Amino acid sequence: MSRPGDRLRVFAARACSAHTMARLIDPVIADLQAEHSEALRHGRIWRSRWVCLAGYIAFAKVFMMCEWSAVDDARPLIRAAACSLGAVALLTAVLVGLAYRIWLTGAPNQLDAWRVAMFLLPQALAISIPVGLMIGVAIGLAGQKVSVRLASALATVALVCSIGSVANIGWLLPNANQAFRIAMARRIGLAPPVKGDAELTFGELDRLIQRRGGFPVGSYEWDGVNRLRIGYHARWAIAFATFVLTLFAMSLVQCSRRRWTMGIGVVAGLFGYYVLLYVCRFFALNHELAPPAAAWLPNLILALMAMALMALSARRRRDREGLRAEGAEG
């Protein structure tokens, strides 16, 4: 019979050294198992479940600390994280400030105007998180050697940000959009507007697509459903663009040592991504591309380019090392 923590131990053994396992991971698991069996022996089922949960959280903390300290040098990771955070904050501030200037300058109550501008924060974050993370990683790691551990730590951060983006784009942003529209309508004395496509959450959009799914292909109504489908898949894909753009930035850092070539690569990657997004959307609106394919194709292309760049830089490094070894022998 498997005991609590056995699988976690097997998982940790793949990533951690024998010393780390013996000194840090095993004591956590052993204490968890001992406490769990103690609770079961006294017939305290809820206590045993609580022990498992607390033990798993403790394991996650210890494991993360081990992984963090195992990154060859944590400084590049901290620098990349700080640069990304700075870039995201700056971009968000610029976007919200722009929105304020466009829609709310001259409002009689400035405090209320800023409160309304804050409804645009999720909209700004949807753009600033992928773009800021990409720029931050490129600036923070410029001229650094990206080890496998550093790359996997950054990829994990990017994945967590992508999951956060899903929550933002899927639920927070539509509600904030609608709140902004209502506030603006109230300012000019209009009735609150009904929700548009962009103001529907993932669940609402999905239900609407299901409800309208029965129209014949090519009809006017079917066009509307196709548009909804494109929007639905694009939201998922844009949320995961954070992960893909971060991978692309890491591949650029690995590939080029000169800052200006890396800068050009970052700008070209961002520009290319958004152009691809619009081109694919255009094809999907003309029924030449399926909505999921149109949404995910830019991500796929960028991810393939990142992998190709990484493979290229790995080959270059191997060649350099080979030449150096030959030189040493000669």
Next chain:
Amino acid sequence: MPARRPRVLTLSAKESLILELLVERDELYGLQLVAASKRKLKRGTVYVTLGRMEEKGYITSRLEDAPADMGGMPRRLYQATPLGRRVLAAWSAATTHLMPEFAR
């Protein structure tokens, strides 16, 4: 070649608390330390602190003789070393003399 820096013995607040508990009760498991500290130590961080203290030579550890009942993994018991005891004594004396307001 630059001269190697002499090793400086440092003791954080958590480390001193762990040492105090180990000096007081001789040998403890990680979870016993958490319980004895009255929630001042957290189970997610105590093992990392213990690992660091072992590397510094303040404590030593061994696996318990008989595995826990119902076939669990053997637990790790921690004990203060003579160095750890001396560092704690020096730290306590320094705290009492220099910063009496922080002395426990």
